[in-house]
Amino acid sequence: MQQFFAILKDSFREAVDGFVIYVMLALAAVLIVLVASVSFTPDSPDVALPKVLPKFAILYPDQGKGTFPTAVPVPLKYQAANAQLGANGAATFILEVDRDKERDGALALPLDGFRYAVYTWTKPSGPKVENPFANRNRGPNVSTELGIVAPPAASADDLKGVTDEQMVAFLKFQFAAFVGVHESDVTISRRAGVAEPAYAFDVQLNNATTARGWTQSVSVLFGAVPPFKSRPLGASVAFIQDQLVNGIGAAVTLMLSVVITAFFIPNMLRKGSLDLLISKPIGRVQLLVYKYIGGLTFIFLLSAFTIGGVWAVTGVRSGLWNPTFLLVVPVLTFTFAILYAVSTVIAVYTRSAIAAILITLAFMFFLYLLGQAKTVFDANRIVNEFDLPEWAYTLVDTLNNILPRYKDLDKLTTSFITDGTVPVGDARIRGIFVETPSWAGAFGVSLAFIALMLGLASWRLVKRDG
Amino acid sequence: MSVIETRDLRKTYGRIEALKGVSLRVEKGQIYGLLGQNGAGKTTLIKILLGIVGKTEGEALLLGAPAGAVEVRRKVGYLPEDHAFPGYHTGYSLMDFYGSLYGVPAAERAKKIPEALELVGIAGRMHSKIKTYSKGMKQRLGIAQALMHDPDLIILDEPTDGVDPMGRKEIRDLMADLKNKGHTIFLNSHLLGEVELICDRVAILQQGKLVREGTIDELTKTKGTYTLGLLAGQTFPTDAVTALGFPVRALPDTAGHFEVTLPDGKTIEPVMKLLSERGLTVVHIVEKKQSLEDVFMTTVEGAEPGVDRKRRRGARPVGGGE
Structure with missing residues (x-):
């Protein structure tokens, strides 16, 4: 272990010797300060509730345990009346539920839409819905099902059997699923005197304004710029953490890290330098692997600083502490491990940092394009928009199967961030459009690729004289 | 070991x-x-x-x-x-x-x-x-x-x-x-x-x-060659020593020193005895040595240096690597 830590320390010295690391740290610091300057101001219930209540039309069967929503949202109108904001962000209002006159009639529905919605919510998930785009007959790779389930059939007696308790439980779930409040913070009671199929409920949401789904006005530069955007708190935090940090920030970090660390191996292999190292009691493979890990440690520390900083300031400024965001650190490090393995093998064969940088960045770009192509091809399997030949699907799928899952790792981090920021109901909607990649596929194939690259580099280093 | x-x-x-x-x-x-x-x-x-x-x-x-x-x-x-x-x-x-x-x-x-x-x-x-x-x-x-x-x-x-x-x-x-x-x-x-x-x-x-x-x-010893010097004013009996079968040569730029080469199987003893019999006093006697540089130069003389850099395409190797 002493040798391992010695080489880690050496890599660290090498990294901090240049100016690029300081540029990166400065950029990270600027990003953290910029994020810290974002202010969140909760909207009043009159503004927030009309934005969130329409989502109640989305139903997750099996009392919310079904992860796929029903195919046909019940056209109901959920409205808040007499809304007030109390102490500690508690919102009280009357929730009125009625048929959506504008959409009603377009669909063949039972008369009492709300009872039907509650009934659907209580029943187990139905079969997946057939893909209506599949019959475009454009290709052989089309999915025949969608990620949504069919609603159950219900008789008039079934609907009559829906109780007030089930209605209250349903609404509590919806508030938890789409506003993000804890169910124990929701108090609901049905109001008497409202003729069915209209309904009214007295609702109190404690801690509503700090909930993920509650809309908040966003301003930047510590309020110097007036609020310009009102959106759910979780969506704003997800934007910062996913788009700004995991997207642009991660891409820039990866590219700059490729540049900085590309010099590690060629410098080690320089004439006069390698002899000094391999005359010491350390194996060549060990030396290479330790140096490789040294490069990874560099980006791990850098991303831990950046992501930890952004996580802390978003937590302080928004009140939304999303620990899953911190998982971006190991995933980003793993993504870099793929690139650095390529850089290492090129460096060992060519001893040129420039070749390592150019080929690694080209490979990174290729993986990005492949990921985009895979996304487009997978989407086309559902919407059947383009006439794509069989061989093109085979090619993209094969490349995706054997090469590191760069895009899948990105999807995984997006999914971490989304799951930790947006309310669960909103997060599940993603599942209709984006399939969360498997851990085994994303990490397994990538790990095998890294092992192959390091194996090739080690073989070359062991076989060569000096 | x-x-x-x-x-x-x-x-x-x-x-x-x-x-x-x-x-x-x-x-x-x-x-x-x-x-x-x-x-x-x-x-x-x-x-x-x-x-x-x-x-x-x-x-x-x-x-x-x-x-x-x-x-x-x-x-x-x-x-x-x-x-x-x-x-x-x-x-x-x-x-x-x-x-x-x-x-x-x-x-x-x-x-x-x-x-x-x-x-x-x-x-x-x-x-x-x-x-x-x-x-x-x-x-x-x-x-x-x-x-x-x-x-x-x-x-x-x-x-x-x-x-x-x-x-x-x-x-x-x-x-x-x-x-x-x-x-x-x-x-x-x-x-x-x-x-x-x-x-x-x-x-x-x-x-x-x-x-x-x-x-x-x-490596530096030169087998069978001695440098001799006599007391000032005495003359080295070159002819007599040569007659004994020992080649003699006067060394230039020295204070009357002579180089005596021993034939195979002989020692310097007969020469010393002759000098003694003639009443000559030997004040300088040294078995001649070479410097390491002489040894090295003699050893590698005429040899081409080896190759210690990458050979140009088409050039023929002339020796070993450094």
């Missing part, structure tokens, strides 16, 4: 034969010098001993174990010829890094690093970045890193390269001191005068072959 032992060691780089069956032994406590022109195969030999390059044929043992074995390298200190220390290190941090690779415990490193740097005379700059060091300072640092872990065998490839005359003297003294402490030193140097001053045994490599090997005395 010899510290270094090679038997019929061979190395080829493609079509180039860098070593052509080298056999040598270095015993404990010796300072062993390896001489040869550029491309004679000296550095190749050292690199094989350290496992930096692989041998093609033959055997190479270091401290009784196969050369290049990881555990053996722990007991060896090495200064390569064209060393390139990372400029981002300070002298101290580099020593600390290498010391860690040797497995020297932290407390011991903290004690030994300043001592080793003091020994080579750069302790005052140990916290400066290496990129600010002169060539001589880097050379001294290289020697210090080879000594720090108290190795049994120290292999130095051109240790005084770039060092001023005063520094060379200090390094020679240091090597002598290390020898007295029981260390074995394997020295590769072009500075023949230096090698002659400190080495116990010397080997000369020529185009990958070991062409001479022995102690300094053995």
Whole structure:
């Protein structure tokens, strides 16, 4: 272990010797300060509730345990009346539920839409819905099902059997699923005197304004710029953490890290330098692997600083502490491990940092394009928009199967961030459009690729004289 | 057990034969010098001993174990010829890094690093970045890193390269001191005068072959030639000595000294007896020796240097690799 830590320390010295690391740290610091300057101001219930209540039309069967929503949202109108904001962000209002006159009639529905919605919510998930785009007959790779389930059939007696308790439980779930409040913070009671199929409920949401789904006005530069955007708190935090940090920030970090660390191996292999190292009691493979890990440690520390900083300031400024965001650190490090393995093998064969940088960045770009192509091809399997030949699907799928899952790792981090920021109901909607990649596929194939690259580099280093 | 032992060691780089069956032994406590022109195969030999390059044929043992074995390298200190220390290190941090690779415990490193740097005379700059060091300072640092872990065998490839005359003297003294402490030193140097001053045994490599090997005395002794000088005013009996069968030649630019060559199987005794019988007083008698440089020049005379750089496309190899 002493040798391992010695080489880690050496890599660290090498990294901090240049100016690029300081540029990166400065950029990270600027990003953290910029994020810290974002202010969140909760909207009043009159503004927030009309934005969130329409989502109640989305139903997750099996009392919310079904992860796929029903195919046909019940056209109901959920409205808040007499809304007030109390102490500690508690919102009280009357929730009125009625048929959506504008959409009603377009669909063949039972008369009492709300009872039907509650009934659907209580029943187990139905079969997946057939893909209506599949019959475009454009290709052989089309999915025949969608990620949504069919609603159950219900008789008039079934609907009559829906109780007030089930209605209250349903609404509590919806508030938890789409506003993000804890169910124990929701108090609901049905109001008497409202003729069915209209309904009214007295609702109190404690801690509503700090909930993920509650809309908040966003301003930047510590309020110097007036609020310009009102959106759910979780969506704003997800934007910062996913788009700004995991997207642009991660891409820039990866590219700059490729540049900085590309010099590690060629410098080690320089004439006069390698002899000094391999005359010491350390194996060549060990030396290479330790140096490789040294490069990874560099980006791990850098991303831990950046992501930890952004996580802390978003937590302080928004009140939304999303620990899953911190998982971006190991995933980003793993993504870099793929690139650095390529850089290492090129460096060992060519001893040129420039070749390592150019080929690694080209490979990174290729993986990005492949990921985009895979996304487009997978989407086309559902919407059947383009006439794509069989061989093109085979090619993209094969490349995706054997090469590191760069895009899948990105999807995984997006999914971490989304799951930790947006309310669960909103997060599940993603599942209709984006399939969360498997851990085994994303990490397994990538790990095998890294092992192959390091194996090739080690073989070359062991076989060569000096 | 010899510290270094090679038997019929061979190395080829493609079509180039860098070593052509080298056999040598270095015993404990010796300072062993390896001489040869550029491309004679000296550095190749050292690199094989350290496992930096692989041998093609033959055997190479270091401290009784196969050369290049990881555990053996722990007991060896090495200064390569064209060393390139990372400029981002300070002298101290580099020593600390290498010391860690040797497995020297932290407390011991903290004690030994300043001592080793003091020994080579750069302790005052140990916290400066290496990129600010002169060539001589880097050379001294290289020697210090080879000594720090108290190795049994120290292999130095051109240790005084770039060092001023005063520094060379200090390094020679240091090597002598290390020898007295029981260390074995394997020295590769072009500075023949230096090698002659400190080495116990010397080997000369020529185009990958070991062409001479022995102690300094053995190599520099010129068998059967004496220089004689008589008391001032006395005349050397050239004719009488020649008549005895001993060729004589007056040495120019000397104070009446003559060189007498002994025929095979004869000693200087008859000449001394003749001089004595004639009442002549011998005030100077020295068995003639060559300098190591003479030996080296005679040995390699007429030979083409080897190849120590990448061969140009199409050029034919003329010898071994450095």
